Amino acid sequence: MPxxxxAVLLFVFPVLVIVAALRDITTYTIPNWISGGLILAFVPAALALGLPLETIGLQFGVGAAALVAAMAMFALGWIGGGDAKLFAAAALWMGWPAVVTFILVTGLGGGLLTLGLLGLRTQRLRGVASIGPNWLGRLATPGESVPYGVAIAVGALAAFPETALLKAFPGLG
Structure with a gap:
């Protein structure tokens, strides 16, 4: 494969996770087409880069395990449904062992995001945020949820260089 x-197939991943983060921070939603696009783009990317079938199978296993974990987090009210789907779709691209970095950076990013939003939601900063765009005012609203898709995107982008897919790209592996 040329x-x-x-490169174009690999480029799908960072573009879609960045779009997911931007959509989540501005609308508190991650459209299904983003997670679906990540899942659909994975197989052609893996085949184009010549990943062995065993590796592709392992990647699907990691994605399935991430989906189960994300569904549990959704059921507990820790993350939204879009976040759960994005987490699982990104984990599919991560595979083993990059998923470990993905989980750690996502958790750390989520904690930092939450602390930042707590600061933004103080009385002093809420007033400043209210003069900005509507989405910034919503982020500053006390009691509003955390757009965790941002943390998922940060974790995914941080771990992407460790993936079998990127390592299989000519000149990078």
């Missing part, structure tokens, strides 16, 4: 085609 390297340009491989």
């Amino acid at each position: 390297p340009i085609v491989q």
